Amino acid sequence: xxxxxxxxxxxxxxxxxxxxxxxxxxxxxxxxxxxxxxxxxxxxxxxxxxxxxxxxxxxxxxxxxxxxxxxxxxxxxxxxxxxxxxxxxxxxxxxxxxxxxxxxxxxxxxxxxxxxxxxxxxxxxxxxxxxxxxxxxxxxxxxxxxxxxxxxxxxxxxxxxxxxxxxxxxxxxxxxxxxxxxxxxxxxxxxxxxxxxxxxxxxxxxxxxxxxxxxxxxxxxxxxxxxxxxxxxxxxxxxxxxxxxxxxxxxxxxxxxxxxxxxxxxxxxxxxxxxxxxxxxxxxxxxxxxxxxxxxxxxxxxxxxxxxxxxxxxxxxxxxxxxxxxxxxxxxxxxxxxxxxxxxxxxxxxxxxxxxxxxxxxxxxxxxxxxxxxxxxxxxxxxxxxxxxx
Amino acid sequence: xxxxxxxxxxxxxxxxxxxxxxxxxxxxxxxxxxxxxxxxxxxxxxxxxxxxxxxxxxxxxxxxxxxxxxxxxxxxxxxxxxxxxxxxxxxxxxxxxxxxxxxxxxxxxxxxxxxxxxxxxxxxxxxxxxxxxxxxxxxxxxxxxxxxxxxxxxxxxxxxxxxxxxxxxxxxxxxxxxxxxxxxxxxxxxxxxxxxxxxxxxxxxxxxxxxxxxxxxxxxxxxxxxxxxxxxxxxxxxxxxxxx
Numbered sequence: 001x002x003x004x005x006x007x008x009x010x011x012x013x014x015x016x017x018x019x020x021x022x023x024x025x026x027x028x029x030x031x032x033x034x035x036x037x038x039x040x041x042x043x044x045x046x047x048x049x050x051x052x053x054x055x056x057x058x059x060x061x062x063x064x065x066x067x068x069x070x071x072x073x074x075x076x077x078x079x080x081x082x083x084x085x086x087x088x089x090x091x092x093x094x095x096x097x098x099x100x101x102x103x104x105x106x107x108x109x110x111x112x113x114x115x116x117x118x119x120x121x122x123x124x125x126x127x128x129x130x131x132x133x134x135x136x137x138x139x140x141x142x143x144x145x146x147x148x149x150x151x152x153x154x155x156x157x158x159x160x161x162x163x164x165x166x167x168x169x170x171x172x173x174x175x176x177x178x179x180x181x182x183x184x185x186x187x188x189x190x191x192x193x194x195x196x197x198x199x200x201x202x203x204x205x206x207x208x209x210x211x212x213x214x215x216x217x218x219x220x221x222x223x224x225x226x227x228x229x230x231x232x233x234x235x236x237x238x239x240x241x242x243x244x245x246x247x248x249x250x251x252x253x254x255x256x257x258x259x260x261x262x263x264x265x266x267x268x269x270x271x272x273x274x275x276x277x278x279x280x281x282x283x284x285x286x287x288x289x290x291x292x293x294x295x296x297x298x299x300x301x302x303x304x305x306x307x308x309x310x311x312x313x314x315x316x317x318x319x320x321x322x323x324x325x326x327x328x329x330x331x332x333x334x335x336x337x338x339x340x341x342x343x344x345x346x347x348x349x350x351x352x353x354x355x356x357x358x359x360x361x362x363x364x365x366x367x368x369x370x371x372x373x374x375x376x377x378x379x380x381x382x383x384x385x386x387x388x389x390x
Numbered sequence: 391x392x393x394x395x396x397x398x399x400x401x402x403x404x405x406x407x408x409x410x411x412x413x414x415x416x417x418x419x420x421x422x423x424x425x426x427x428x429x430x431x432x433x434x435x436x437x438x439x440x441x442x443x444x445x446x447x448x449x450x451x452x453x454x455x456x457x458x459x460x461x462x463x464x465x466x467x468x469x470x471x472x473x474x475x476x477x478x479x480x481x482x483x484x485x486x487x488x489x490x491x492x493x494x495x496x497x498x499x500x501x502x503x504x505x506x507x508x509x510x511x512x513x514x515x516x517x518x519x520x521x522x523x524x525x526x527x528x529x530x531x532x533x534x535x536x537x538x539x540x541x542x543x544x545x546x547x548x549x550x551x552x553x554x555x556x557x558x559x560x561x562x563x564x565x566x567x568x569x570x571x572x573x574x575x576x577x578x579x580x581x582x583x584x585x586x587x588x589x590x591x592x593x594x595x596x597x598x599x600x601x602x603x604x605x606x607x608x609x610x611x612x613x614x615x616x617x618x619x620x621x622x623x624x625x626x627x628x629x630x631x632x633x634x
Contacts, residue, residue, distance in 0.1 A: 007490045011479075018478040018519075211474025215535060218438055219491035220464040383401075383441050 004221050008229025016199050016233060026195045026237040030245035033187025034252045040180050041256040046126075054133050057081035060100035064108075064116070067100070070141050076134075089121050095130035096120045098138075111149070184249055185344035188242060188279050189314040189337060193286045195241025196234030197307055200290035203230040204376075205303035208388055223380040227291065227373055234287035242279050246272060271347050277358050278343035281365035285336045286314075288372035295379050298388065317341055333357040334364035391416055391574055392437065392543060396446035399432055406432040408598030410446075414576045414591070416542070419569050421589035422578040425626060429598040430578040431471050434547050437576075438468045450543055464492065467541035469549055473532040477521035481512055484520065485534040492539035499538075506534040509567075511560065526557035533564065544568055546577035550584060562588060582622045596626040 016022040054074075059081040061068055068078060081097045088094040099117040107114040116138065120131045147157035207213040216226065253267050290307050297303035317338040328346070333339035339361040346353050379385045392414040399407040407429040414420035422430050435441040437448050439459040448455045450462045475484060485506055489499045507516050510530045515523065520531060529549070537544070546565075550558045565588060568575055579585050585592055592609060594602040602609055602625040606618050613621040 004491065007487070011483075011487050014483075015476055015478050207474075210477075211472035212476060213474075214440065214470045214472040215468075215474070215488075215532070216491075217440060218463055218468050218470060218536075219488060220460045220493075221491050222460070386440055 001222065001225055004225040005229045005232070008221075008226055009232045012199070012203065012230055012233035013236065016202070016237070019198070019202070022198045022202070022237065025198045026241045027244055029194045030187070030191035030241040031248050033183065033190060033245055034248035037180070037183055037187070037249065038252045038256055040183075041252075044180065045256070054130065054137075055079060055095075056134060057085060057094060057097045058100065059085070059097060060102065060104070063100040063102055063104045067116070067141060070144075071137060074137050074140075076137065085119065089119060089127075092121075092124055092126065095127040096134050098134070181348060182345060184348060185341040186315060186319070187249075188245055188275065188344055189282060189340055190311070191241040191245035192238050192279055192283045192340075193290070193311050193314055195238035196236075196283070196287045197290060197311070199230075199234045199237050200287060200294050201300065201303045201307060203234065204291060204294035205297050205300045206294075208386070209300045213386060217380070217386060223377045224373075227377045227380065231287055231291055231373060234291065235283050238283035238287055239280060242276070242283060246275060246279075267348075271350070274347035274353070274358075275344050278340050278347065278361055281362040282336060282340045284369040285365040285372070288369035288376070292372040292376045292379075295376050295385060313337065314341075328357075330357070330360065333360040336365045336368045339364055391449075391451050392420075392576055393449045394433070394437070394446075395448070397433060397436055397443050397448060398445040399429075399436060399441060399443055405598055407436070407443075410595065410598070410600055412593040412600055412603055414574055416574045417569060417572045418590045419565060419575045419577070419588055420591045420593060421585035422576060422593050422595060423582060423585045423622070424578075424580060424595035426580055428580075428595045428626075430580070430595055431547055433595070434468075434470075434545055434576075434578060438466065438470070438545060439463055440470075464539070465541060466543040466545055467536040467539065468544075469532055469536045469546040471547045473528055475520035475523065475528060475531055478519055480517050480519055481523075481527075481531045481534070482507065482516045484531050485538050488535040489538040494539060502538060502540070503534075506537060510534055510564070525552045526554060526560075529553060529557060529561070533561075541573075543574045544576070546575070548579055549577055550579070550581075582619060586618050594622065594625050601625045 054076040056071060056076045057079050058068070061078065061080065072078060081099075082088065082094075085094060085097045089097065097119040099119060101115060101117070104114045104116065118131075118135060118138065121127060122131070143161075146160065150157045150160055204213075207216065217223070250267060250272065289310065293306045293310060294303040297306055314337045328342045332342055333356075339357070343353065343357055343361055346357075394413065395411050397407050397410045399405075410429065410433050412420070412422075422433065424430050432441060436443045437450065437455060439455050439462055442456060451465050453462050453465060455462050479487070482503060485503045486499060489495075489502060494502060507513055510533055512527070512530045512534065515527050515530070520528070523531065533549075536546075549561050549565075553561065565575055565577070569590075577588070586606060589606070591605055592602070593600055594609075602612065602621075604612065609621045609625070610616070610618060613624040615621040615624055
């Protein structure tokens, strides 16, 4: 049995190393995650440069000296707006411009509502924080003066403010960045599914479609040996994909300015080993599941469709974890995919995990893989599977 | 030696094989002749253990196909209906893979594969990948794969289908060679001329039943027809199979 498994394995490996699609699936596919990660972090870091002084370009500074003094007291640096400020804002060179009209002082002194214009481009995400800070300051100035006027007329200012909204902003850069770190488990799991995908499709649905399944089954070989040999090939490619993905993430994490964002992520040797220990068992299950789907599918195309849908499945729990972190419980580690994502997340954040969750995760995956493989083997004995259905 | 007794197989509402019995002796070429859809391929598939008969039994060299499928598969070489190749493997690698799965290895396997490459005249394609092989070349690779373990019994499902004259002659020569060495050869065809040219014994199948069984001479005598062609039409009740 072991000899036959080795024969099937060697043939499949040789066959697939000659197939560019399989090799690319294992080598290039897993790079998507680290790329997305690098881009997201670099962009975020540029958005949230903390302590960046608020620079305000103003047109008509001389019309509102008190307002200007107020802004400066609040820490804003004032500059005179250039002539072509509209074009500059649209080009993203300038975040916002405050325009104080000439009749501002007159209206103000007469107790009417004076107008200042805030020129912005709301479609630009990068300017958003400047715009918000600036409008908050302006609104604050207006509120302050309003209260003073009411007070001067003997009216309690509270009457004019029935409801006060207080915003508690939790989206600190640290927290946002920590959430972005959560995409690492998602993409590692993704790599486990993606690496062997092409091999799994080809090994069963492909074999039948090109008419080589019948000759293969004619050999005096137990179905189980064929299934295991093909499965091992899929597992090997999935493991290569995981290794490539993890290596790329390591590189990305060391290049991205994580410290600027105040994020603490553990990416030393122990953490890497921990991540491998949690994802590699998943490759067993992912490959077995894909083999099963590929065997059951009516055609190569159908297998491709189903397996690509299956690829979305591991994304779900990961998304959930990224949005709302769950307090992990021991039984959760047994669930394939979900357990692995929990584990990687914990390893990455440097939490002490212990051996039990790893063991439970591996057991869960091994059990699910064994189930899928035995069903696949049983299916291979069925006439409608061997000769195809219409 | 192949013995078939009262095989019966139905797929859903369709009865593919109603009742088929015959035997094929060693050193004899036995032809399974019948129009398309007569049940030839299903019968062969039951013999090579990929389909389980609903009723009846079959023995290959005394081994029951249902009880000892692995040994049965070891005892025979099959050219099945599906002849797909692996596009990224060479002709030689195909033969080697089948040989290894049959338990051959090392020098024995190398020698046997070289023999087959010689026998089937595939020197020029031996180290080429199967992608883009012609029908004839594909057939040669399939035959090499089927014969690599030197089986006593050889089952060929429509072996000359889609082949040109030269390739057809090559297959015929191969069959005669196997017969001379005392192999049991069973092949199916829907082309009467093909069967007449090759077979010592003809089993005519129609609508899932054996309608005639005997040497070409016996068939002619039984139906009292001059030519085998007319005998064939007479036993299957139509002239399907005379085309081509």
